[in-house]
Amino acid sequence: MNPVPLKESRALRWMVAILGLVLVLSLTQELARPETTDLISAGTAASTLRRAVPILLAGLGGIWAERAGVVNIGLEGMMILGTWFGAWGALEFGPWWGIAIGIAGGAAGGLLHAVATVGFGVDHIISGVAINILAPGITRFLSREIFAKQSGGGITQSPRVESVGHFDVPFVSGGEIFGWATPDIFGWIDDRGWFVVSDLFAVASGITSNVSWATLLAIALVPGTVYVLWRTPFGLRVRSCGEHPVAADSLGVNVYRMKYAAVVISGGMAGFGGAFIAIEQTGIYREAQTQGRGFIGLATVIFGNWQPLGAFLGSILFGFADALQLRDRTAVHALLLLTGVAVGLIALRSLKRSQPVGAGVLLLISALMLWWYLVTDSVMSELPPVTPHIATLIVLVFATSRLRMPAADGMRYRKGQE
């Protein structure tokens, strides 16, 4: 097998997929006009990216733990620790220190999980749930002791914190180089209003303008995780602990140490996600501001088949649903149209793979969605805020085939067992 053509064809497939997606979004946008203009725009793209980052970080955290064979349902709790410690660090020492201290807070939660599951052999789910219950208690206590005594703070929130700063990418989005403002090429094409092309550049413009440095760091963690897990001895050893710890042990790998390290890294990632929410997204610590993103992150692990890139795509999807409901509630109504079209396309694929029953069910769902879209002008007000969670459910239903979880995921390991 020659690896070069494979890579080329993969790159080609990606480009086709992205173009197809933009095309579908553009078409749906045209159909839904003038009800909403937010299905595909620079603003939605930027917001999607911002909303996706914490989910992505939780997802990467989930991958680190599960690749080492530890189910980390405590990601949510570790994220909550990240929000509090992130805000506190940012207030005391500045935003970058806030990120670092948020990571440390999450890593401490990870260490607790590792001590329980790896050290004492506690069931992974029980330990994770305990951490999810413990974390809000700890942060409430700390808030009462610290934030409540500061001006602008209280027992449920901190004073406002500063963000780490943003940048525009030079030449494509008008970023500055040594004080010289480069042209904003993407923005210019976006403004031309060319069908599909402008939409494509609107998305590009959205994700290259006013980008947080922390977002850049988070996205760099995707290839970073791939590199460490698949190209370094440490990563291979971590993965071997998730697949066959007895074999790893028989080759002199210290299984406990690998698992500890992976779960602490996992917690650190979730903590970064929490700190990102507090410092970058909202600029304030508020109780319960993670809103279950740790769990959605866990869903992206499964959606992404325990691969970092897959989790990244999953987080973009959930980020999109989240961004849409935040920016423009009427856009959620247009989402019905989009879902109808998407399910219809999946139905056609099933039909092509000669799965008539599945295709029939999907076509029916698609028709129902379109009918719902046509006979209504808006959706009930309860629906928009839970759109990301509904998207999670729908996607997991369709993504569960062909998934391959680490073979020893969630199992207790004792040295010397067979």
Next chain:
Amino acid sequence: MPPATAVELTGITKRFPGVIANDDVHIRVAEGEIHAVVGENGAGKSTLMKILYGMLVPDEGQMTVGGEVVSFSSPGEAIDRGIGMVHQHFMLADNLTVMENVILGAEPLRRGAIDLDAARASLEKLGASYGLDIHPDDMVETLEVGERQRVEIIKVLYRGARILILDEPTAVLVPQEVEELFRNLRELKAQGHTIIFIDHKLTEVLAIADTITVLRAGRTVTTVDAGDVTAQELAELMIGGDLPSPSTTTHQIDDHVTLSLAGVTVTGDDQREALSDVDLAIHRGEILGVAGVEGNGQGELIEAILGLRQLAGGSLTFNGEDISEWPVRRRRESGIGYVPEDRHRRGLLLDAPLWENAMLGHQTVEPFAKGSLIDRAGARNATEAIVSRFDIRTPGIDTTARSLSGGNQQKLVIGREIAANPLLLIAAHPTRGIDVGAQAAVWEELRRVRTKGLSVLLISADLHELIGLADRLVVMLGGKVVAELDPADTTPRLLGSHMTGADVENGEPAQ
């Protein structure tokens, strides 16, 4: 001058709570020889090898490697001394590539990352120099058993092992793969490696070993040269008495057909046909042996007969009635008994007491039930009867199934099924992983019930067992019955070549 000593174990003793696994064991292995360690299950072979490989620490005794006294507290230390182990249950991660499995724990580095090119090159070099055919980038889950074993051997060679321990390496192989393995071992020996080979198949041991050490009940019985001993003598040394064998006595088979399959087709878990158009008939009082490499439809055959798997085509007739649409319970109650291949997963509730285990599958009928309720007293009496009739060694019927030895667990499962007086008994690998004594008891019982008119469908990987017990043999390959043989003029070799689909035109496989 005699060859130098590679490994010497002196006075090794290892105790576990309640058992002495090794009791004052002495073994001397010369450099460059193939040294076999034989003994029954539970004779202490595996414990001894785990001590040598650093997985267990002996309570007493001394080990020398290359003349130096050593004591290992982890496999890593044994590896450093040039000792490698090929485990009986392969230590391979399915979802990693061959290369990742081999280099794990000893990865070649370039600038902090794994040097994949160097790793691939060294694997290919090792493979070429020992005649071991492997592909570094394949996922392990796609490999056949023989290939996995080669990966295991490469794994220890990659770590620079000069002394290789192989724990029952032939247990999972068909005869042709065994020959391939033996070729590889001879090649390793020719290049100066020392091989310690654990087995209990004596013909194989005699074919490959230079020296043989016999263990019995945790003690060394003797060490002999392979040239000076016969299989019969070895067996008697191993069990300390006469050898039981699965030899059949001739007897008359009825014309009455107990179970017949007509054109049975079944879809497997991967949506492909696992059984295609299978025709089979089992007569009253007949043991029908099914041979085949694992995964060629035997599992699906059992599930189809029991009703655990829907038929995609064809029909099942049991005792004159079409049972194709019957649910499992009705089939079981009408007289189909089942001894599953994995007694832990399908045969027993390990943490339940024996008397509860004894009613599994029969919990709706007397003596285990009265109306719709469990008859506790009846169940306990019936269990006592099974325990005494099948000689199950247990302190009582309230102990858990887990605390019985493998052989006694198996006797419980077989006893439970036979005590229910079935018309047909499906026995999947009934003697797998149990010792020679229990094996003889199981064979005796199957032969006894057969003469009383019970039909037995015997699925086994032990070809001697199949040839010795069965009245008629069929071979399955790729979900089809590819051959029907008379055990009276069948050899394991011939059976093996049918199982792998090798050329059998002249009644002998192609070389």
